[in-house]
Amino acid sequence: GGQACVQVFFIRANQNWGNRDFYPRVGPDVSEAEAMEAFLGQFYDNKEPPRLILLSHPIENTDLMQEALTGKLGRKVELAVPKRGEKAELVESAARNARESLGRKMAETATQAKLLRGLAEALDLDAPPRRIEVYDNSHIMGTNAVGAMIVAGPEGFEKSQYRKFNIRGEELTPGDDFGMMKEVLTRRLKRLLKEDPDRQSAAWPDLLLIDGGAGQVSAVQGILNEMGVTDLPVVGVAKGIDRDAGKEEFHRPGRRPLALRHDDPVLYFVQRLRDEAHRFAIGTHRAKRAKAVAANPLDEIAGVGASRKRALLAHFGSAKAVTRADLADLRAVEGISDALAERIYAHFNEGT
Incomplete structure (x- = not known):
């Protein structure tokens, strides 16, 4: 019915080294053999194949696939569909795992579809959204500011x-969440309009969820109107008056705030979406901050490579001490010429 699972068991020296399941995208009329053949080609595209691959279903182009995998490994690779014995039991075990995994996946997909229908009903959308984009910002006192989209x-x-x-906005006031969201x-919208102005691809969202209340929603709606995208639903998710989880309010342009029952599965679903956006934004911010902390001011100076950087750090003890050094001290460092000493001094003392 258009859903597939391929289960891979990794056997080395007669020991099971674990297994993984994969869910390749297939059409409703794709056979097991076609799904298996397509998967094999993709799976071993970037990894070394073993000498023996056991399959649950024969594929149509066995000889071609064996030849391609043999060329990749540099020694003969055999594809086999065992019918009896220990190898057949291994394959049946993998097939059983695949069936169970696909069953769980289909149940999760059905639950997800039900939640999306519930979300559409609660927010009065035309149809269940197929692509929800959730936005959040992260910064500390305006520094290392990042935006995140899940x-x-x-x-x-x-x-x-x-x-x-x-x-990037240099004119933004530190901590200006409105400005960052804008x-x-x-x-994001400029890129979408450039790549797909007719809105034919799946890259266009059906719903924008943002962290914030009426003010943020109004600002975002203003941006959409400026760009001529007037039919894209925007919903702001804001903490209720007590700032407690479970008392969120949903803000939509030109409409009264909406609250869901505290035990409504749709509310839990939106909380998960918002929490995931927040997690991703925080992680991105931390990575940016760590990179900024690790950045060395000496990296910006032409002519200061790894060896000269080590000489400067060994002589002065830290990059900060180098920034405060006078010209005579810089010239005294082994491997630093007069011209380079002057360049380093000018870099840190420009305008003083």
């Missing part, structure tokens, strides 16, 4: 679609 749909969180945005949404 994506969710019928298959759950689509992590390959997540995006991070380094906030920059992120403007950049």
